Amino acid sequence: MRRASPASLIAAALLAAIAAGTYWMVQRTLPSGGDSTPYVKRHIPDYYADSLVISMLSPTGQTQYRVNAVHLVHFEDDATTAMTLPAVRAFTPDQPEVTATGKRGTLNADMSIVDLYDDAVVTRQPGPRDPEMHALSEHFQVLVNEDIVRTEKPVQLFRGQSVMNASGMIFNNTTRAVQLLGNVRGTIQPAELGARPPAPAGAKP
Structure with a gap:
C-alpha cells in the first residue's frame, strides 16, 4: 500500500478544518428550533427594474393611466416604489392626452397614488377648442381612482398665451377643469375668457 506524502496529509487536514469551520458557521447562523420570532420586514429594496411600463386599466378594460420610469426600486416593508424620471400618461376617450413628469417619483402599494417631484410638469395636449396647457411645480400628485x-406647492400655469401663478392647483382630468388655489395672479388673454379678440387694424366690422 502506498504511503501518503506529508503534503497530502497537510492538504487533507486543511480541508477537514475548513469543512468543520463551515459546519460550525452554518449552525451558528441557523435559528434554534425554539426560536419562533417572526421575520420583520425592513425598508430595503426587494427588487429593481429598468425601463418598466405599468398600465392601469379602467373598469371597462381600457388603459386609463400608463406609468413608465427609467429606473424603479420596490421596497419590501410598505410595498412602495421609488422611480427615476417617471412619466404618467392619462388616456381619456375623445380628449387630448395628459402627461405628468418629474425627475423622481413614488408609487404607493396599490398603485392608486403617484407622486412626482423636482421640476414636475403637467402637460395637456391642445384640443379642438382648448390651447395647450402646461403646469410647473416642485410636486404633483396623481390620484388615479x-x-x-x-399640488400643494406653488404652481405656474401656461394656457395658450395666458400665464397664471398660484399657491396650489387641482386639475380634474374627467371634466378638464383647472382650479387654482391661493394667491392667484397673472395675465389672461381676452380670447381665452370667451371674449372676442380685437380685430386687426384696417379690418371691416
Missing part, C-alpha cells in the same frame, strides 16, 4: 392631479 379620482382622476385628479393636484
